[in-house]
Amino acid sequence: MTGNDSSISQVAQSGLVVTVPEAEPAVRAWRDRLDPSVPSGMPAHVTVLxxxxxxxxFDGDTLAAIADVIGRHKAFEARFEGCGRFPGVLYLAPEPAAPFRALTEAVVDRWPETPPFGGQFAEIVPHLTIAQGQDDTILDEAEAGLRDGLPIVTRVASVDLMVHDGSRWRQRASFALG
Structure with missing residues (x-):
């Protein structure tokens, strides 16, 4: 989850993510060094919201509503073939990006009080963060180091609800795509 992940240590914050375990062998060493969300337990992922x-x-009704919104979307395959950047951030870009955007838009349509990244950004850019808060030299090094591990292919079949307990992220629930 990029958008100032280093400050996401408040108790009871939550996010919806697609975990990408297939990416871990290629990205883990870089994320361990360069992504401040790793020590708090956040796996490689693409943020939905x-x-x-x-x-x-998160009572039974809310969890059922999340399951309903997510379940309206079909499972799909995503490939990570290259990197992209935001200022100080290196990420892997999923293709296709449209199904990730559709998931985000559907959740926001249902809960409009939860704009992506608190409304900081005008565009939804699905991404798997590798490094954040780094200068271009470090980002260049990481990007070069990732090339041999690409492409990464994953089947997106669920979205996980992650909750921060004050020190670590933990999975609260998982919701299957249709």
Missing amino acids: FPFLPESR
Whole structure:
């Protein structure tokens, strides 16, 4: 989850993510060094929506509503063949990006009080963060080091609800795509 992940240590924050375990062999060493969300337990992922609802809102009805929204979308395959950048950030860009955007838009349509990254950015850019808060020299090094591990292919079949307990991210629930 990029958009100032280093400050996401508040208790009860949540996010919806697509974990990408297939990426771990290629990205883990870089993320361990360069992504501040790793020490708090966030796996390699593409963010669907962050921040999402506070943990106190996750009752049975809300979890059922999330499952309904996510379940309306079909499972799909995504490939990560290259990198992209935001200022100080290196990420892997998923193709196709449209299904990730559609998931984000559907969740925001249902919970409009939860704009992606708090409304900081005008465009939804699906991405798997490798490094953040780094200068271009470090990002160049990481990007060069990732090339041999690409492409990465994953089947996106679920979205995980992650909740921060004050020190670590933990999976609260997982929702299957249709």
